[in-house]
Amino acid sequence: MARESARDDLQREIARRRTFAIISHPDAGKTTLTEKLLLYGGAIHLAGSVKARRARRHATSDWLAMEQERGISITASVLHFDYQGFRINLLDTPGHSDFSEDTYRALTAADSAIMLLDNRKGVEAQTEKLFSVCKRRRLPIFTFVNKCDRVGADPLQLIDDVQKELGIRCFVATWPVRRRGEMVGVYDRLASQVRLYEKGTDHGQSRPDARLVELDDPELVELLGEDEHARVSEEIELLEIAGEQPDWEAVASGEASPVYFGSALTNFGVDVFLERFLDQAPAPVPRESSQGVVDPVAEPFSGFVFKVQANMDPKHRDRVAFVRICSGRFQAGEEATISRTGKSLRLAQPQEFMARDRSFSEEAVAGDVVGLHDRGSLRVGDTVALENEELNYPGVPRFSPEHFARIHLDDPLRRKHLDRGLEHLAEEGTILLLFAPSITGPVPIVGAVGKLQFDVLLDRLDREYGVDARLEMLPFHCARWVQGPEAAIEKTASAYGRRQVEDTDGLPMILFDSEWALQRAQQDDDQLRYYDEQPTGIAVKA
Numbered sequence: 001m002a003r004e005s006a007r008d009d010l011q012r013e014i015a016r017r018r019t020f021a022i023i024s025h026p027d028a029g030k031t032t033l034t035e036k037l038l039l040y041g042g043a044i045h046l047a048g049s050v051k052a053r054r055a056r057r058h059a060t061s062d063w064l065a066m067e068q069e070r071g072i073s074i075t076a077s078v079l080h081f082d083y084q085g086f087r088i089n090l091l092d093t094p095g096h097s098d099f100s101e102d103t104y105r106a107l108t109a110a111d112s113a114i115m116l117l118d119n120r121k122g123v124e125a126q127t128e129k130l131f132s133v134c135k136r137r138r139l140p141i142f143t144f145v146n147k148c149d150r151v152g153a154d155p156l157q158l159i160d161d162v163q164k165e166l167g168i169r170c171f172v173a174t175w176p177v178r179r180r181g182e183m184v185g186v187y188d189r190l191a192s193q194v195r196l197y198e199k200g201t202d203h204g205q206s207r208p209d210a211r212l213v214e215l216d217d218p219e220l221v222e223l224l225g226e227d228e229h230a231r232v233s234e235e236i237e238l239l240e241i242a243g244e245q246p247d248w249e250a251v252a253s254g255e256a257s258p259v260y261f262g263s264a265l266t267n268f269g270v271d272v273f274l275e276r277f278l279d280q281a282p283a284p285v286p287r288e289s290s291q292g293v294v295d296p297v298a299e300p301f302s303g304f305v306f307k308v309q310a311n312m313d314p315k316h317r318d319r320v321a322f323v324r325i326c327s328g329r330f331q332a333g334e335e336a337t338i339s340r341t342g343k344s345l346r347l348a349q350p351q352e353f354m355a356r357d358r359s360f361s362e363e364a365v366a367g368d369v370v371g372l373h374d375r376g377s378l379r380v381g382d383t384v385a386l387e388n389e390e391l392n393y394p395g396v397p398r399f400s401p402e403h404f405a406r407i408h409l410d411d412p413l414r415r416k417h418l419d420r421g422l423e424h425l426a427e428e429g430t431i432l433l434l435f436a437p438s439i440t441g442p443v444p445i446v447g448a449v450g451k452l453q454f455d456v457l458l459d460r461l462d463r464e465y466g467v468d469a470r471l472e473m474l475p476f477h478c479a480r481w482v483q484g485p486e487a488a489i490e491k492t493a494s495a496y497g498r499r500q501v502e503d504t505d506g507l508p509m510i511l512f513d514s515e516w517a518l519q520r521a522q523q524d525d526d527q528l529r530y531y532d533e534q535p536t537g538i539a540v541k542a
């Protein structure tokens, strides 16, 4: 009986989890929307303009910088709070494209994503990249078209562009209602009602009251004027007749996305978006593993590491490994096993690493993220499980780097320190460590998805490992993991402007001096298969 109620309790807790990330191009309004989430969830009381934005542009974690700027307490990798009965776990996705690999990894820990677009710009470069990662993982995506307090592109045109550029079906969930070009509310298609907002005097710092009216309410006709009212009614009628119809099943499988219009700055349309999002976004779902599908409600605890972050204190070389819980309940004090090494790992109190002044008193369950102190035994991609040494979750892929450099060391006596530093930083995922064969033995090459990662690398080698290293940039611009007969790999890699290397797991890769060279290689030899993610688990042919 007690066991049953514990299971019911676990099921209830998991059902209210919403673990997601926001994907967007810098400047679309991610920070502003995040602040509004915190505001609506009661985690902060007044949203305000975030200062020192420039500094944040280069931050590895937007939230760390936000924390410093705003004095609000949030953790480096996940922001969790309760809102209308839901436990929200919002995963950090650094805005700067040079840290996009961090963002890609965060998406492996998410159950859904919010795609934020600027109403004048629509799909931008970074949105497209991040979207493609979500699509591969079939994550449900909820679109919020932001900045509708200003006049932007025609909403239907914008939706059309999203469908064409991203290849996803979109249906309107809310529609902007304007009076003389100014947004006054949104039509909520599911409730067939209009939400009208009053513009506050505090520049969106607090939540505005919304008034619900029917579309044919005389008050609305009066507010908009007959002509504008007729136009809005016509637009909505057209949506019903000719537009894509709501299909929540297709949303759940990542094939369609509901589109909401609003303004994170003035809060217009944010409340209805959040309500619908929390309602429709999935709670943690069963995950694929080496032992078949694992149900989140199944005890015992299991999860995987999607991010390793150097601890804030450089004097101690311990790190925090962020674990997405996939099943069961996290209980401090228990002994779990790391599947890759078979080593045991004592699960320490998560609250030590979670929010600073908000106590994380309840236990963490599937869907949550816990930070584990680690002295080097965990790396990105590791599965951690109780009573199961063989379980493995696929899914924290290495993405192919776009920048490559050789490392030079002036003081050969620091070689060992350099090797150790490189090994640790590769485990954390700051860089990808590659080895190129040469007559003197394999020489290390470092690869990074964004160039700024190299700055982080040099800085950390210096501060944490006492290594003064220099980088010599190599003339390669893309890389692919490659599978096929060894002789064919060697032949393809021997052409001018290419180079064969191996990653730390011994998997062969080819570096190319241009995308074009890669395309040619793909056309020239059909025995080889190329991958832009390390081909373990779910790999997609590039």
Ligand code: G4P
Pocket: 024, 025, 026, 027, 028, 029, 030, 031, 032, 033, 049, 050, 053, 095, 146, 147, 148, 149, 150, 262, 263, 264, 265, 266
């Ligand atoms: P990001 O995290 O995605 O990079 O975007 P962020 O929230 O920092 O917003 C980028 C800029 O867009 C900011 O202006 C912000 O105020 C503005 N913004 C965000 N949401 C809206 C919206 O709904 N409507 C309008 N009109 N603007 C919006 P800024 O000038 O860079 O900074 P600030 O001076 O406003 O602080």
